[in-house]
Amino acid sequence: MKNEKKQAKKDKKKAATGKAVKVESPPDQVTPTEQAKQAKKTEEKLYNKELRRLHVELVKLQEWVVAKGLKVIIVFEGRDGAGKGGTIKAITERVSPRVFKVVALPTPSDREKSQMYLQRYVPYFPAAGEITIFDRSWYNRAGVERVMGFTEQATVEKFLDGIPFFEKAMIGSGIILLKYWLEVSPEEQERRLRSRIDDGRKIWKLSPMDVKSYTRWDEYTQARDEMFKASDSSWAPWFVAKSEDKKMVRLNIISHLLSQIPYKSVPHEKVDLPKRKDIGKKYKAADYPFKFIPETF
Numbered sequence: 286m287k288n289e290k291k292q293a294k295k296d297k298k299k300a301a302t303g304k305a306v307k308v309e310s311p312p313d314q315v316t317p318t319e320q321a322k323q324a325k326k327t328e329e330k331l332y333n334k335e336l337r338r339l340h341v342e343l344v345k346l347q348e349w350v351v352a353k354g355l356k357v358i359i360v361f362e363g364r365d366g367a368g369k370g371g372t373i374k375a376i377t378e379r380v381s382p383r384v385f386k387v388v389a390l391p392t393p394s395d396r397e398k399s400q401m402y403l404q405r406y407v408p409y410f411p412a413a414g415e416i417t418i419f420d421r422s423w424y425n426r427a428g429v430e431r432v433m434g435f436t437e438q439a440t441v442e443k444f445l446d447g448i449p450f451f452e453k454a455m456i457g458s459g460i461i462l463l464k465y466w467l468e469v470s471p472e473e474q475e476r477r478l479r480s481r482i483d484d485g486r487k488i489w490k491l492s493p494m495d496v497k498s499y500t501r502w503d504e505y506t507q508a509r510d511e512m513f514k515a516s517d518s519s520w521a522p523w524f525v526a527k528s529e530d531k532k533m534v535r536l537n538i539i540s541h542l543l544s545q546i547p548y549k550s551v552p553h554e555k556v557d558l559p560k561r562k563d564i565g566k567k568y569k570a571a572d573y574p575f576k577f578i579p580e581t582f
Contacts, residue, residue, distance in 0.1 A: 332532045339539045340379040347380050347416070349548035354413035356460045359542065360422045363467035364505055365495045366477040368528040368535075372467070373418055375535040376542075386411070389420035402426060402444065403451060410460065423448070427512040432504045433497065445515035452521040462521050463545055465538060466509070467528040471502055 350357060359376075361369040377385045388409045397405045403423055411417045421429075426444045430436040455462055469477075478499060481487040498505070517523045524541065528534040 328532075332536070335536055336375065336539075339536065339543070342543050343376065343380050343539065345550050346543060346546060346548045347384050348551040350416060350546075351384060351414040352551050355546070356411040356413060356458075357416040357546065358411060358455070358460055358462050359416065359418045360424070360462070360464040361418065361420055361467065362422065362424050362428065362465070363528070364469060364474060365498060366474045367467035367469040368531045369420055369467055370490070371531055372528075372535050372538055373420055376418065376539060384414065385416045385418065387418045387420060410455075423451075424512060424516075427516075428505070428508050429494070429498065431508050432501050433494070445512065448516050449518045449521070452516070452518065456520050461546060463542055464516075464521060464523050466513075466523055466525050467534065468525050469528045473529050475499075 349355070361373060363369055373387060377387060386409075388406075390405065390409075393405060406419075406423050409417055409419075426436060427441060427448075431438070431441045452462060478491060478495065481491040513523055526534050526538050526541075
């Protein structure tokens with residue numbers, strides 16, 4: 286009580302001299318800002334915990350695919366800013382790049398343009414013991430090429446007529462095919478694209494094509510709907526993932542793809558590192574003027 290009176294007198298003197306009075310929250314009172322920070326920290330902790338668990342399962346899947354000689358293709362499609370890249374990164378973060386291979390093809394060359402359309406994708410199809418992830422795929426013809434006017438409508442229709450049979454042949458050859466469409470709202474897409482403009486880490490993600498296609502939301506919606514109608518087959522269905530929350534969609538997609546490929550843990554022999562002895566006795570390191578990089582950090 287005495288301390289409170291002393292503090293009140295000090296505050297009164299400061300007010301009289303025109304000095305700002307610092308108002309402190311009671312120790313047991315948490316501000317909305319602090320609550321938000323704490324909630325975000327808790328969410329991040331739970332996300333990392335669940336992602337770690339799923340990474341362990343992805344490694345088990347990887348070993349099963351190698352052991353059984355499986356061939357897997359995972360296709361990711363969606364609008365610009367839907368979260369395809371981040372999801373693929375989350376999948377491949379802890380697995381071997383020799384098993385999980387990511388394919389993101391650039392604009393076709395003049396030679397590739399003269400080929401049968403699907404020809405440029407086939408060389409990247411997996412052999413036994415491999416998983417190929419397509420960051421955009423042959424469905425470019427039904428999406429960006431159609432919307433941006435790179436392909437005639439008749440060519441798009443011909444592609445959509447034939448693609449179910451092509452995918453049936455893929456599955457007939459032993460390939461496990463999973464197709465994902467990441468669905469994002471126009472508001473969230475705009476927020477993500479705007480965030481790339483002033484972020485030096487993300488500016489490379491915002492291509493001139495992204496800017497042009499940004500104004501064609503309805504055209505992409507129509508292209509998506511007609512693509513689904515033609516290619517959402519019983520043997521190669523489309524799976525749609527809501528991607529308003531980028532972290533949640535990563536967890537949801539990884540969980541789903543693990544459920545689509547039956548796998549078991551591959552038995553391992555226990556590994557024991559042998560003892561090392563006599564280091565420096567068999568060979569003494571040369572006194573070489575190594576060019577060490579600066580230890581800035």
